[in-house]
Amino acid sequence: MSGPGTIGWFARHEARLAWRDWMSLLTAGRRRRIRVVALGFMGFAVFMHGLAYLMFGSAAHLADPPDATTLLVITGALAAGWSLMLSQALESVTRAFYARGDLELILTSPAAAARLFAVRIAAMAMTIVIMALLLAAPFINVLVWFGGARWLGAYAAAVALAMDATAAAVVVTIALFHAIGPRRTRGISQILAAVIGAGFAIAMQIGAILSFGTIPNIPAPRMASALVGAPDGNSPLWWPARAVLGEPLALAALLVLSLAALVATIAVFAPRFGQLALAASGAPPSVPRPGRRRSRFRASSPAWALRHKEWTLLARDPWLMSQTLMQLLYLLPAALLLWRNFQGGGASALVVPILIVAAGQLGGGLAWLAVSGEDAPDLIASAPVPAARVFRAKTEAVVGGIVVIFAPFIAMLAIATPFAALITLAFIMIAAASATAIQYWFRTQGRRCLFRRRQTSSRIATFAEALSSTFWAGTGALAAAGTWLAVVPGVIVLMVLAVAWMISPARSPAVA
């Protein structure tokens, strides 16, 4: 047993906290859910193995030695995976910097804080390794089953890449910290994390659209032209791909270099991590720019006051704004498709449901902020405004925000097909209003900084929200196509909403 203040002691402390955090994330604090979560994991594993079989079942047998195309494809897949790991690592490092938590306790204690931060950086790497293995394992298992034991190298390669991603994330965050200061680093690094995470997939989609004029099911870069500029087969650039294929030398080199990168990062930055984190958590909030002084007091209704408040709060929180609007990144390919096809009406069939789904999801996020993320719930509840009016005002705030955000897309669609644009606008509003209603029925008060974890408060609400936006998208797409079949998904989504309402806690309010 290691004594207090040692690395082992800190590691046990961190492991306990991490375990409880994970359990709380998975079970939302309800121990009875553990069995359901375990079953869910098993179902997910079976599904992922099936998916991996469909995708790679017949591609596991490769030429030995591998040709340039194989190496390029594997390298591309690793780059995509690594970008996701880096994104997650950036998130973790930023969280570690800005969550005040126990920093002051640790830094004012006689224990060597550097040890704790060494453990914390290692724990971040471990978390990313686990996540990477969870997602990659089904694919690797299928490849091993059908292609032989050589593919086991992919497990070690995933571990190595996760260590690299953690080291890179620490370096990037600290570089940002020094370059732009603690105040701006938080927002920028989280935006960076989201952009890196989404960027690769979006770039592939946009590349494919520009090449072929449609969104492909599987990204199909122009292999031949890519191979022209690719390095020769002995280049270290292919080492990760060769490591995945089980080549011992490449695998050993990748593991040793990755481990060295992580250890060096820990050795260099762990002793400074505490002071930097403390500086970050003590960074003063943004100073508002001096703007026009105008009277804030105007003849207004309570509903106007509520709407205005929601929009002001959202506009003034760049982190929340980035988190909510990040979903719009996924609309870029759709916008590009619209732009390329704006003279014809062919794109609308694809774009209408995408816009409606995005509006539903974005509406859910905004609704959570407006309803569950209310900073002064008691003030609103003790105001002489009926609950129904508060709900209506908040719904209007959410729907209004969504309409403003989606206006450019609607305008572009209107140039191509005005009827489809009108239908899309209507269903965007309906989807956003439905998401708000679901959030209202299942509301559980939470701080706005917990926005990213809002799904854990109610799985039913999350599920209902996803179903609602999906079926409204189907209804909108069919309505835009002018078919009465639109009634079918329309009825289904109304049933989903009815069931959600019936099982929601809102039916038995504890608060007057």
Added chain:
Amino acid sequence: MGHIATTSGGDFSLCAIERPELALETRDLGKRFERPAVEGLDLTVHAGEFYTLLGPNGAGKTTTLRMVTGLLKPDRGTISVFGIDALTDPIGARRIMAWVSDEPMIYEKLTPLEYLAFVAGLWAVDSDTAAARARDLLSWLGLTPNADERCERLSKGMRQKVALAGALVHDPKLIILDEPLTGLDAASSRVVKEVLRDRIRDGCSVIMTTHILDVAERMADRIGVMADGKLIADGTLDDLRRQAGSGHASLEDTFLALVARDAAAA
């Protein structure tokens, strides 16, 4: 203040004539969570009165006040605020009430002035009146230099003062405060107390919970003591001393004697 909650003895008609308007009256108020939080509470606060509710942690003070403000639905009983049934007409009751909790209910990203404009909007206060009141309140509370600064940059004391200004901007007849002095420095605490005294002079009624017994002793017209969800004593300081049999003891000694007696009886 000289208000007398006379129900005992004397001429009935005289009593009816002299009986002051009631700011708050609860009858048989009850709320149960895992165990009873408030049991059969009969509480009376007169108009223009500063009433302080004391009690050990978990006595049911906050639950009581949250029920009065409509934040919590009682399991049983009635609540009347200036004659308005707060359970059947909650909006009417809220219109004349203000609630200040120990944790300031403000928005980090709004400035104090914007916050007051928002609260005024919720209570549908005329914009000119609200602007004038906000200006006065901010000046009074020493917040004018911070009027256009976002609340996230303000200290805890300043935030509490902003919350108090929000409670006063719609000119309530009944102000309910739950531990409003918690965490305030001496200067902020004094300002808050002065503001409350001033509102009392203007005819407003105040109900406040606090653990700072000196404040209760100096400010309250009447004091209620709760324990285990029940009102175990109620009246002026002298009334409490008589009930506790504590002679000329301080409120602290009197309070502790009352709570100890109740615990022993239980």
